Amino acid sequence: GAGVSQSPSNKVTEKGKDVELRCDPISGHTALYWYRQSLGQGLEFLIYFQGNSAPDKSGLPSDRFSAERTGGSVSTLTIQRTQQEDSAVYLCASSLEGPFLVAGGLTEQFFGPGTRLTVL
């Protein structure tokens, strides 16, 4: 089947507006991850879902960031009252099994193409 898809691919918004970013994981993948990557930087972990639950929200930068996942599939990352420092590429990844379910550590993650967010 298809890989991980994300929409929109690019989003330009004005400071103070809310944005929603969408991720469609690979069918059957139980775990879903959101990352943020600023220009020329590594990946910053934001949140992960095991099924519809988000056991670890520690990476969310502020309470303006929230995420949900429904039906164990699609996930949306919402950023309220966007700020210029929110500008980055937001990457979503999914994996067949999530943390603690597989001996030997985390398995391979499949990444989507990302959403490039620009806050003016």
Add this chain to the structure above:
Amino acid sequence: SQQGEEDPQALSIQEGENATMNCSYKTSINNLQWYRQNSGRGLVHLILIRSNEREKHSGRLRVTLDTSKKSSSLLITASRAADTASYFCATDAGADKLIFGTGTRLQVFP
């Protein structure tokens, strides 16, 4: 905070040469993974090496892991222009998420 640090930050070589990049990490791990990223977009998984493994091969890729030094290296042999990308190591550190390094930008000139 970053778990992994790649070295060098940038590397430029000619086609046909080998490229070696290194990754150091801070805490004990279950496994270490290497990913490639083209044009600042999605990452592609290259190879996974478990903590009880010392070396692993996949095509032109060779990964080594030294848990005593908390370091790993990725060797790309006979490089091609298409190998131009950023390469990241990622560790799970026994936790529930991958922690990515800062990446090595590889440029392969034809």
